[in-house]
Amino acid sequence: MSKIKVTRAIISVFDKTGIVEFAKELVNNGVEILSTGGSYTTLSEAGINCIKIEDFTGLKEFFGGRVKTLHPLVHGGILSKRDEEAKALNIKSIDLVVVNLYPFEKIVENGEKNIENLIEMIDIGGPTMLRSAAKNNKFTCPIPSAVYYDKIISEIKTGGISTETSFKMALETFKITSYYDSVINNILAQYTDSDKNIMSNEKITIPLRKNLDVRYGENPHQEGAYYSIPDFPENNLSEFFDKGKLNGKELSYNNINDISAVMRILADLDANSCVAVKHCNPCGAAQRTTTFESFKAAYEGDSMSIFGGIIGFKGIVGLDTAELLNGIFLEIIIASDFTPEALDLLTKKKNLRLLSYKKWEDKIFNEDTFEIKKVLGGVLIQEKNQSIPKNETYKVVTKKTPEQSEINDLKFAQTLVKHVKSNAIVIVKDNMLIGVGAGQMNRVTAAKIALDWAKEKAEGAVLGSDAYFPMDDTVKLAASRGIKAIAQPGGSIKDEDSIKACDELGLSMCFTGFRHFYH
């Protein structure tokens, strides 16, 4: 394995961490150091002998140093193939490019909003030197981060940097430069009114930063991680998982998935409502005038699945609710906030995860985002389902018109069914979820499961469906269990059969025009 013998290095770093020690070691190993602006000052002040880049190029710095390294002698030195041409031109080779970039992402996170200041923090010379070295990694090694200093020194001490290491540094470089420009694009896009829809791009990258360590993925044998998309602090919802957690064990991969499901459902529900979630599906839900009443009703709707589940509230949890919650085994409770008394009681369970989303409420409930899913050979991307079922139009298609209370229940049913995995049917009575048929491969089985769940409570209840009825069997089954009103998108070629069955059996039915498949 051939090695890169380092005789000359260029050092140009914004983050000065460890640079003095690193440069000293380089000098001790006979390396000549070229340096720029702030790096030169830092090194010189530490007594390290180095050459100013101006003295190397013979060009005085101008435009505040914007172009100091964009020079043929610098890039000739980095890109040199160490051949006859380089010798003939007397190009001095640069074997090591030690560069880290202006911290664009960091000032974004610190809340800098002034566009001029943001743009000033876009590094031009740094990425160029790193990319030049990465291209010529056979001869020149890029060092894009301080974390590699020790490794590099130890290799230099043994005679040079292995070409394998240099190649890995090249990979690391393209990772960093790609991420850097991806963040810049994502942030600057917020300063235009142009199309922010990710799918308007033929080619795109999404910048992802590991944000929260989780022990493993969906299962213990799968590694997993939570990545956030860098943004201004007020848009940074990933903070919620960290700073919003008031009590309990660390969050797992499945917890984050379930919490996200809860927040999406709460976004569509009214104030003071409550929802219970298991395996990303709602298993209990109710809308009442207080969180206490909503919880009681949600629990009444299903007191079995809730075991080991997650409960979310669109409002504040007080002591009365906390006392009830305290009697159940739960993994997670989420609320806008908890009263001090409620918190006192609930934090007695050391493992119980409590999250307050008050600080991020507006952003969470209005997150305009995309969905992404890995499929064969790539990913599917789509807009988030932004249709809010309670705002859809409920067109009565039957002779019978639903009562106002039934209309309310149908809207609640459709709100929930939107968030149940397809095929999905839900049964609702008095703004309370009493049956769910989730994830089924045919519609009538979904209905049967939901009705079996509701049992005798189905009498006088309403039924919501995430997609149309391919035939009239669901209507007939629903009628036989006492369902009084139905909501579904409509659109089947056999809609008339279902309408006719409703008319014959005395049910009302509304078409909403919006399908809510969700997988």
Next chain:
Amino acid sequence: MSKIKVTRAIISVFDKTGIVEFAKELVNNGVEILSTGGSYTTLSEAGINCIKIEDFTGLKEFFGGRVKTLHPLVHGGILSKRDEEAKALNIKSIDLVVVNLYPFEKIVENGEKNIENLIEMIDIGGPTMLRSAAKNNKFTCPIPSAVYYDKIISEIKTGGISTETSFKMALETFKITSYYDSVINNILAQYTDSDKNIMSNEKITIPLRKNLDVRYGENPHQEGAYYSIPDFPENNLSEFFDKGKLNGKELSYNNINDISAVMRILADLDANSCVAVKHCNPCGAAQRTTTFESFKAAYEGDSMSIFGGIIGFKGIVGLDTAELLNGIFLEIIIASDFTPEALDLLTKKKNLRLLSYKKWEDKIFNEDTFEIKKVLGGVLIQEKNQSIPKNETYKVVTKKTPEQSEINDLKFAQTLVKHVKSNAIVIVKDNMLIGVGAGQMNRVTAAKIALDWAKEKAEGAVLGSDAYFPMDDTVKLAASRGIKAIAQPGGSIKDEDSIKACDELGLSMCFTGFRHFYH
């Protein structure tokens, strides 16, 4: 709104599309053109007056042009703030940077494998000029693609480029440079043995290219698209959706999702098996010695849900199978291949989508990939679930030991349950799926649904579970329906209760040690 008056442009393009016409228009509008290597030749030969970059910088090209534009006079001209300093230094401003990059991605797609040739195709000067202009977009407009030429000319004709347009071009630039480096990183990573696990990266971008237009996302009111991750042709599975389609309507978003589910299931099944999928869950499946027998058994297991579904074969579909398939309403049939007679028959249905995966078989069945899912504020990423249930260890924990035929059925059950949305229970008899309980919020309900589906066929069958039993109710229910053997991961604090129930009721049970949650 202020405008950028263009007096000088630099043109350095690999893709010469439209460049002559564009440059002519620039000259007609009084713009001085600087140009490099191939672009200079193209423009000169077209009779367009332009200045060689060497004549502008006074530096003769060297290293085969690797550093020709990495020059202070070029970048000074691009980055100039058009202020007193620039005037004093006599820096000639460059107002327009017309650059497109070496086609790294394209040569990858064309199958270039030589690492030296790939590296040679990494552009250094081009991204640098574009990024300089993008940073200084207030004064200098980057034009990173030919698609903008017409718009730019029309703005120049009306007095200059709007700063709004220039800002949008800057955004476009960072999108392109980020994507470019992300592709380079992804491709070069294949030349090392270092950790390719995406989660080993703290910061990462994934390059995504829109690959197949779909009419809409999961629902008609959601826009959707299929993006692939650029790769060498033999790794490009996205091709399968396009070139693997032999007949039928265009694929929808949900089709691609379902097809991916089918292929994942087939990957874990034996040769000649058959699986039917609806809403990403298997609803029919069987393993027999021929695809014909497998299909008959899969259909016998469930002949209702299959309606409008998708059927996959791990093998070739012949005329006998095609004749049966022809009698059912299906959306999609996938097979390694179809015999000419089978194809003749099935292609009579113009809408029926037929896909052959033969060409991509090895890659599809060995795809080592990751999962990505949008959650609040970011994404969850995890390894794909690579544990193959038939290769797991089935540890008998009951007094009774399953027969060999039951062990085979348990392995088939666990293979399927891995791909059913959680909570999941499946019932299998004689290598044939006869009941599925999918996507449930509690385990015993999942079991009840699966057993209700199986009806009297459950007698003598086996049951597989994707996760442990929290209590003994599932065992008791299963026994009451005639189930003889059970497989589940084990690991509940109440495992002993379930074992005891099995022993009392005469069932055998195996622990596999592998949970298969899937949401």
